[in-house]
Amino acid sequence: MSGSVLERFLAQATEDDYLDAQTEPADSGGSGGWSGLVLALTVGFLGLLLVVAVFSVRASSDARTSTRDALVERVTQLSDTVAGQQEVVRDRAAAVEALRGELLTSTAAAAVQSLVEEYATLAATTEVVGPGLTVVIDDAPDAEAGSLNRVLDRDLQDIVNSLWQMGAVGVAVNNQRLTQTSAIRGAGEAILVNYQPLARPYVITAVGTSSAGTGGSALQGLLEVLGSDYGLVSSVDVGDVALPAGELRVPRYAQSLQEDA
């Protein structure tokens, strides 16, 4: 009668199964035979239940690990395939280069050979090593996101243009070689070159610049203005630099749907 609902509920829920047996002492207990068999069967059923449960849990965890292992194996296999094919691409490119050189020397077309080299340099499809400049420029030390004290795509464009003016035969920004179809542009907070986002500091390398040209002072002036107006940190080094080969992007042409229009 007394006590809370919860107490009554607890008392009923945990009621003893053997209340009846207490009032009426077990007469069939211990007589063996039928009741012993029932007991053995019941406990045997419990054992079976336990074993089945253990096996089913283990089987499902096995299935999970084997699935995971299979996925890991596929990932490693595919990355091995990619690495192998990149190797093949490098080999083929070298072979093409060698065959072309062989062909040109065998026909004794030295003029054509130099023309090919010149065009390859102009198209930025070969590596270039030579004396040149390295310009390093970085945001102002106290620059905040969105402020003008950061290096913008316009700044990189101006620097690259002044390097071209100085007679550079090849320019790369953060090891992204500039080709005829390269663009330096901003996308939100990032600067993209060849559609690749760059990380600061920005390192612009150029081969073939002559500091005697008029561009030299233009570059100097540009960097000074950027430093004094916006606090950008920059440095210029003269020395041998190596530029990686650029990627040749074949233009895609739009086609009219109507031939005679």
Added chain:
Amino acid sequence: MIAIIGLLVGIAVGVLWHPVVPLWMEPYLPIAIVAALDAVFGGFRALMQKRFDDRIFAVSFLSNVVIASFLVFLGDQLGVGAQMSTGVVVVLAMRIFTNAAAIRRILFKA
């Protein structure tokens, strides 16, 4: 004694036969085991108090297993399967603790 032999035979049958649980039965297996454990603890307590009864043990064992599984099945059909299994497990665990406490009092007088 006969109970231990029965348990060993059941385990041996399970290990040798290696039954595959049908997928629809898998969610009820843990509940059934907890219910069976409740009956086992109850039986153990009764044995300590010298009022064990084979018939009550077998009936409580089987009815516990069947009713617990049925409740969870019903909950699944009604869309409250997870809550129902929680409730069943809570009640059964409570009973197991009560029985274990009684056994402890008898065994250790504490």
